[in-house]
Amino acid sequence: MTTPILEIKDLHVKVEEEDKEILKGVNLTLPAGEVHAIMGRNGSGKSTLSYVLAGKDGYEVTQGEILFNGKDLLEMEADERAAAGLFLAFQYPIEIPGVATMTFLKAALNAQRKSRGEEELKIPEFMKMVKEASAKLEIKQDMLKRPLNVGFSGGEKKRAEILQMALMQPSLCVLDETDSGLDIDALKIVSEGVNHLRAANRSMLVITHYQRLLNYIVPDRVHVFSDGRIVESGDRELALELESKGYSSFDGHAA
Amino acid sequence: MNQQIIKLSGAEEQLKALLLAQGKDEAATQFAANGLPTRRIEAYHYTDLKTLLRDVPSALAQANDGNKAARSEFAGTARVEIVNGELAGDFDLEGVSVATSANAASGDDSVVLISEALVGDTVEIKVSGELDQVLHIDRIIDGDAAINADKVTVEVADGCKVTLLETFNGSDAAHLGLATTEISLGEGAQVVHLQLDGNSNETRHFANNRYSLAADSLLRTFVQHTETPLSRTVVTADFNGGGAHADFAGLNLLAGKQHADITLNVNHLVPNTTSTEMFKNVVHDGAKAVFQGKIVVAKDAQKTDAQMMSQGLILSERGEVLVKPELEIFADDVICAHGATCGELDENSLFYLMSRGIPRKEAKAMLIRAFLAEMFEPIEVEAVVKQLEARVDSWLDDREEA
Secondary structure: OOOOOEEEEEEEEEEOOOOOEEEEEEEEEEOOOOEEEEEEOOOOOHHHHHHHHHOOOOEEEEEEEEEEOOEEHHHOOHHHHHHOOEEEEOOOOOOEEEEEHHHHHHHHHHHHHHHOOOOOOOHHHHHHHHHHHHHHOOOOHHHHOOEEOOOOOHHHHHHHHHHHHHHHOOOEEEEEOOOOOOOHHHHHHHHHHHHHOOEOOEEEEEEEOOOHHHHHOOOOEEEEEEOOEEEEEEOHHHHHHHHHHOOHHHHOOOO | OOOOOOOOOHHHHHHHHHHHHOOOHHHHHHHHHHOOOOOOOHHHOOOOHHHHOOOOOOOEOOOOOOOOOOOOOOOOOEEEEEEOOEEEOOOOEOOEEEEEEEOOOOOOOHHHHHHHHHOOEEEEEEEOOEOOOOEEEEEEEOOOOOEEEEEEEEEEOOOOEEEEEEEEEEOOOOOEEEEEEEEEEOOOOEEEEEEEEOOOOOOEEEEEEEEEEOOOOEEEEEEEEOOOOEEEEEEEEEEOOOOOEEEEEEEEEEOOOOEEEEEEEEEEOOOOOEEEEEEEEEEOOOOEEEEEEEEEEOOOOOOOEEEEEEEEEEOOOOOEEEEEEEEEEOOOOOEEEEEEEEEOOOHHHHHHHHOOOOOHHHHHHHHHHHHHHHHHOOOOOHHHHHHHHHHHHHHHHHOOOO
């Protein structure tokens, strides 16, 4: 059996300088080429899981481990994780005035290449890559001329995230509520962008409230997340069952 | 009048002796009565010179060939060089005249008082045309550690236009620089005045920039402190004619134990004048940045519009940014606003950049450059923007701890 892309073992996490535990023993194995969905209500710890995977400061892992392609993920800084092939599509992409989108894309791609010992991209090569990838996501060129995410609509921000994902070619994509704030048309474009990236050597973790997104990005496995852990796992049918019965039938809490 | 005899510090005694040696008895008496400004004087509350200026060089900078000093070179500019207060070399440019005359000005503020008293000749520049070429005035302190007082006046005639780039440079010694610049804008004149400090990292630098604006004139200014351990630039502008507009900007980019102070006094004295003020402070280590911005709107100055903003970025636990915005409004039909922000680099922005593979140090540098970008953007002289960006880059490179 080949090494899974991601293995989370008994992961316990609390917010630094607070006593409250948010993740209470998460176990998850994500084999190469598979798409897994994590569904759960607000405050169940889904976003915390995505931040801990990506390496955000402010969380303390008190127990357990995360292996990314067999390596200890928690030992790496956020930028090292990205260079190693992990990509988090943010629920709320950050606006950064004063940093041009193209400058940022080039800096990010080259930083990743540098850390992998690869040569920097030549400018024409970079421009061609961005142009092709943005055309697929129906991203207009003038959007790329603006400062990073500044003045982008909700849909534009999400498309820009998927553009970054397409350019960076990660082996693990974590999509945190990528469907939030999207209308149906934008949802289709974004989902197509994501589906286009499905590959045998790439896995995805799709975090969402609603089963709606899973009509477009069809998962191999669905995990129900509640109170800091996975309480139920199943195939795609589980998402439909969850949609009809609600979360309370899985976690026993009132809706 | 305070008749109390104060005890002078060693530095103050030395300054007094120097004034006497120059035959400036009256100034020496006036200086001895007050000494260097302390925190008890409001304008110096955050920059107590009695404490900060404990030793001063004993002699005035003497005329020399200026060979030891570094220069700032900007391709394509017309260059006026002032070495140790004296005009060096010939200057020939259509629409510009350069002359010198004895200085007789004085002042109440102790720094202004000694600055004016120790100036030998004033360099007088008159602009009577529309200059395409940037006029670069390089003010240099050369030789061993010395006190240097120099003064430049620029008179821009009605309807004339000039971009003045002033640089401060010097030999590698603990100088005390006292620079005075007075710029008067005639009716409809357009002036850009950029002042870059490139002095040695031992020089203490004091600048007084004064502007007077006639009707319909247009002024854009920028001052910057990055190099010297102690610096203070006082920018004073008087709006004397309606329809005039000015944009004032400035930057303190500090680390180590540096202390830099930009103090701004904008006086809207007549109706229908407008101004914007944008000042940024970035501090690392135990550095201290001060910005005091005062906008006065006189009783008659109706329809004044003044918008002041100051933003601080504190990159270390011990760094300090001290900001004092003030509005004094005596007219009733005006739009005036001031805002001040101060904080650390945004954690979420930093995480976002790092999550895309950009290492922490580089991500921080990107955010610091982004913070400064809006301030450099209006500076139309590309060579100046390049130099400022290079200075920011080398400043970032020098920060060991990312």
